[in-house]
Structures are given as C-alpha cells and as structure tokens.
Amino acid sequence: KQEVTQIPAALSVPEGENLVLNCSFTDSAIYNLQWFRQDPGKGLTSLLLIQSSQREQTSGRLNASLDKSSGRSTLYIAASQPGDSATYLCAVRGYNNNDMRFGAGTRLTVKP
Amino acid sequence: NAGVTQTPKFRVLKTGQSMTLLCAQDMNHEYMYWYRQDPGMGLRLIHYSVGEGTTAKGEVPDGYNVSRLKKQNFLLGLESAAPSQTSVYFCASSYWRGGAGELFFGEGSRLTVL
Numbered sequence: 626k627q628e629v630t631q632i633p634a635a636l637s638v639p640e641g642e643n644l645v646l647n648c649s650f651t652d653s654a655i656y657n658l659q660w661f662r663q664d665p666g667k668g669l670t671s672l673l674l675i676q677s678s679q680r681e682q683t684s685g686r687l688n689a690s691l692d693k694s695s696g697r698s699t700l701y702i703a704a705s706q707p708g709d710s711a712t713y714l715c716a717v718r719g720y721n722n723n724d725m726r727f728g729a730g731t732r733l734t735v736k737p
Numbered sequence: 738n739a740g741v742t743q744t745p746k747f748r749v750l751k752t753g754q755s756m757t758l759l760c761a762q763d764m765n766h767e768y769m770y771w772y773r774q775d776p777g778m779g780l781r782l783i784h785y786s787v788g789e790g791t792t793a794k795g796e797v798p799d800g801y802n803v804s805r806l807k808k809q810n811f812l813l814g815l816e817s818a819a820p821s822q823t824s825v826y827f828c829a830s831s832y833w834r835g836g837a838g839e840l841f842f843g844e845g846s847r848l849t850v851l
Contacts, residue, residue, distance in 0.1 A: 657838055668827060669842040714779070718838055723787055724770060724795060725840055729779040 627652045627719055631728035638705055639736050646700040646731050648715035653693045656718045659725065660689050660700050663712045672713075673700070705735045739763055741843035743828050749849045750818045758813040758846050760828030766841075767833045769811035770795075771803060773824040774845075780827065786811055787833075818850045 628651040638644050648658070657676045661669040673682045673689040675698070681690040688701040698715060712732045716725040741762045750756055760769065767788050772780040782795030786805040800822060802814045811830075815822060828843040 659840060661842075666845075668844040669829075669840075671839060671841065674839045716780075716840065723768065723793070724782045724785055727772075727780040729777065 627655075627717060627726045629715060629717055629726050629728040631713075631715060631731050633731060634729065635732040635734075637734040637736065640705060640707060642705050642735075643701070643703050644705055644733075646702070646713050646733070648698040648700070648728055650696045650698075650717045650726075652719060653696050654720050655693060656720050658689075658691055658698050658715060658717045660687075660698075661714045661716065663714060663730070665711075669714065702733075705733075707735050707737050709733060709735050741828055741830055741841050743826075743843035743846050745846060746844065747847050749851065750815075751851050752819060754818050755814070755816050756818065756848075757815075758826055758828075758848075760811045760813070760830075760843060761809055762811075762828075762830040762841070763809065764830060764841065765808070766830035767808075768831045768838075769805065770829045770831075770840075771801070771811065771813045772827045772829065773797065774827060775824050783813065783826075815848075818848075820850045822848065823850045824848060 630649045659674045660672040675691045686703040691698045712730040714730040716727045718725045744759045770785040771783040781797045784803040789808040792803045804812045826846045831840045
C-alpha cells in the first residue's frame with residue numbers, strides 16, 4: 626500500500642525567503658505526482674503535475690522535482706510572499722491504482 | 738468552464754437521516770472520485786468511477802453508496818448518517834490516466850451529522 630508523507634507538518638518563514646517542501650512515498654512504481662495548494666475552507670488547486678518520466682516541472686516561482694528511485698519529491702518556492710500562505714499537499718498515482726494517495730500536507734505561513 | 742461543481746456546499750443532518758451529494762464536471766473526464774478530508778488524516782478515497790455506469794470502492798467506503806448514471810455526474814449517498822461521517826467531502830475528476838491524469842477538485846461540501 627502506498628504511503629505518502631510530508632514533513633514538516635507546519636512551516637513558518639519570513640517574506641522573501643526561498644523554501645523547500647518535502648514529499649516522500651513508499652512505492653516507487655508511480656504514474657505521476659501532483660502538488661496542490663489548499664486555502665482554508667477551500668478546495669484543492671493544482672499547482673504542478675510531474676509524470677513518472679519527468680524529473681521536474683516549473684511554473685512561475687514554483688519548481689517541483691521528482692526522484693522516483695529514492696521515493697521523494699520537493700516543491701521549491703522562490704521569494705516567498707504572504708499570499709503563498711496555505712496548506713500544500715502532494716499526491717501520487719501508482720501504476721496499479723486508479724486513485725491518488727495524498728500526504729497530510731504542510732501548512733505554510735509566510736510572515737510579512 | 739465551471740470545472741467541478743459540488744452541491745450542496747453545506748448540510749446539517751441528524752443521525753439516521755439520508756442525503757445525496759451531487760458532483761458535476763464539464764470537462765468530459767472519464768474518472769471521477771469522492772474523497773473525505775478530516776483534520777490530521779489528509780484526504781481519503783471513498784469511492785471512484787472509471788466511466789459511466791461503473792463504480793468501485795476506495796479506502797473508506799463503508800456507510801456510503803455511489804452512482805454514475807451519466808458521464809458528467811457522480812453522486813455520493815449516505816443512507817443512514819452517523820456522527821463519524823461529519824467531514825468535508827471533495828469530488829474530483831481526471832482524464833483516463835493515459836491522458837496525463839491530472840486531478841481537478843470541486844470546492845467541497847461540509848457535512849455535519851448531529
């Protein structure tokens with residue numbers, strides 16, 4: 626059974642800092658990995674999707690990397706802003722599963 | 738495009754009552770999912786569907802039923818609500834995984850069972 630872990634559970638940084646969020650998974654036979662953002666009381670917004678054949682994806686100040694062999698993905702946020710404050714979740718889709726397994730998320734606070 | 742739409746957004750039930758949550762997507766996605774989100778437990782899959790007329794159990798299916806009579810709609814039913822079903826429910830959809838498989842979510846339905 627695929628297990629997805631996100632550490633730390635919460636992170637607080639000053640505005641302007643570059644930061645890295647971590648996601649690890651136990652089964653490396655994945656089809657893709659997706660990073661989401663969730664604001665309080667809202668749904669999940671897709672940030673980046675990395676296919677198993679890719680090493681990284683970039684969108685604006687966000688960069689996500691994937692290392693299947695070590696079962697890890699990182700989400701890099703450059704020049705953080707207070708508007709980046711939210712919970713960030715990663716999810717993996719396995720080759721043998723029709724669903725995606727989620728981590729519990731990292732709650733990010735960026736202080737002005 | 739509206740994307741994924743869930744109704745209702747809020748609902749309060751008494752123990753033993755029944756209700757249905759409706760999910761509609763306008764992206765012509767084959768796959769549809771129902772998740773529940775509870776504090777400290779992340780999102781857990783309840784049921785999913787890989788196409789019209791099909792349904793399958795996820796990680797926590799007990800106490801729920803689903804139907805997919807039309808490709809664009811996926812219904813989640815609670816026949817006899819229990820306080821343990823107090824949660825936020827999210828519907829999601831995606832193409833068949835051969836088409837990238839990116840997951841798109843609705844805004845959620847907050848259910849309280851008294």
